Amino acid sequence: MEPDKSINVLGGALSACSSDPVTGFFRDGHCNTCAADHGSHTVCAVMTDEFLAYSKYVGNDLSTPRPQFNFAGLKAGDHWCLCAGRFLQAHDEGCAPRVNLAATHQRALEIVPLDVLRVHALHTN
Secondary structure, three states, rough: OOOOOEEEEOOOOOOOOEEEOOOOOOOOOOOOOOOOOOOEEEEEEEEOOHHHHHHHOOOOOOOOOOOOOOHHHOOOOOEEEEEEHHHHHHHHOOOEEEEEEHHHHHHHHHOOOHHHHOOOOOOOO
């Protein structure tokens, strides 16, 4: 699996999203992606209690620890590479988390318009 070029939605080099917890399709701390990443884990988001509850409600429990997968579970404040489609769905439902644009891969734009990402951007972007 060869990763796509590490370019963010702003056209610059892709910044790290999180190394604690380690995130990303490749578990390299970045929202890198490739053709095998069918979920497009490309949006670097800051978890909130509201989003985590929503994600669990729609069938993707990110907060419960899964030791068998070396996954401690996410909590509010953690940064995580979300599936672009799930982010857009949360946006449509009014519970999207904040986004680090510099750490969000340009492939997210195939699913989420840049203006939607900007609405949820961290002030540091």
